[in-house]
Amino acid sequence: MSEAVAGHLTTAAELEGLSEAAAALWAKLAAEAISRQGHFAVALSGGSTPRGLYRLLAAAPWRDRIDWGRCHFFWGDERLVPPDHPDSNFRLAREALLAPLSIPPDRIHRVPVEVGSPETVALAYEGELRRFFAPEPMLEGPRFDLVLLGLGSDGHTASLFPGKSALEESRRWVVATPPGRLPPPVDRVTLTLPALNAARAVAFLVAGADKAPTLRRVLAGDPDLPAARVRPARGSLHWFVDRAAANP
Numbered sequence: 191m192s193e194a195v196a197g198h199l200t201t202a203a204e205l206e207g208l209s210e211a212a213a214a215l216w217a218k219l220a221a222e223a224i225s226r227q228g229h230f231a232v233a234l235s236g237g238s239t240p241r242g243l244y245r246l247l248a249a250a251p252w253r254d255r256i257d258w259g260r261c262h263f264f265w266g267d268e269r270l271v272p273p274d275h276p277d278s279n280f281r282l283a284r285e286a287l288l289a290p291l292s293i294p295p296d297r298i299h300r301v302p303v304e305v306g307s308p309e310t311v312a313l314a315y316e317g318e319l320r321r322f323f324a325p326e327p328m329l330e331g332p333r334f335d336l337v338l339l340g341l342g343s344d345g346h347t348a349s350l351f352p353g354k355s356a357l358e359e360s361r362r363w364v365v366a367t368p369p370g371r372l373p374p375p376v377d378r379v380t381l382t383l384p385a386l387n388a389a390r391a392v393a394f395l396v397a398g399a400d401k402a403p404t405l406r407r408v409l410a411g412d413p414d415l416p417a418a419r420v421r422p423a424r425g426s427l428h429w430f431v432d433r434a435a436a437n438p
């Protein structure tokens with residue numbers, strides 16, 4: 191049974207335009223969160239699409255429009271490779287966003303990939319999330335102010351791959367998951383659907399014609415595709431899509 195995904199859809203001709211629109215949402219949500227609670231907690235996405243957004247945020251004018259001293263950085267998923275490995279989602283963000291903005295270590299909540307097995311890493315990262323979000327009423331998941339997500343051509347998001355058991359997790363916030371079909375073929379840890387759907391806002395960034403057929407199925411609510419199951423229970427859902435992905 192498909193139920194169309196209800197969200198705010200913004201299309202732009204090119205990746206740069208959708209990155210600008212996503213930066214505007216980031217700035218709006220950050221200002222609201224900092225005013226409300228004194229900080230802004232964001233879960234970053236991996237993959238190549240968000241690199242342009244990260245670089246945009248780290249440069250004028252956006253770097254001057256956001257109170258970076260109040261921002262805390264997390265990850266929606268991570269590959270189990272060293273933090274300086276080319277496939278590391280942490281490395282992507284450090285190079286494009288965190289280092290240029292000189293974000294101090296106490297506001298960077300990196301997935302501790304070095305602590306042991308994938309399950310040990312998942313438990314350790316969930317512990318970090320619970321320590322940070324615990325003061326809030328024990329909700330079904332971490333109340334991120336913004337979760338950035340990408341979309342794989344197979345319909346995965348974060349590291350929630352079609353048909354994998356991680357999709358059925360209903361209690362834990364972080365789980366380990368084996369490699370998906372798409373590269374790189376490494377173990378990962380990922381936020382679960384309860385964690386993603388506890389967010390105040392979720393924003394997908396999708397670019398490229400290869401994503402068009404998958405995006406169409408996701409927006410139509412195809413339950414076989416993990417991205418279609420991201421529906422924040424008490425939050426907003428945003429899609430930033432370039433023309434190539436929007437026009438099948």
Ligand code: 6PG
Nearest residue numbers: 236237238239340341342347348
């Ligand atoms: C990852 C990402 C993953 C990514 C999609 C889209 O760790 O690989 O979390 O979910 O967002 O695969 O990747 P692109 O932006 O490179 O198309």
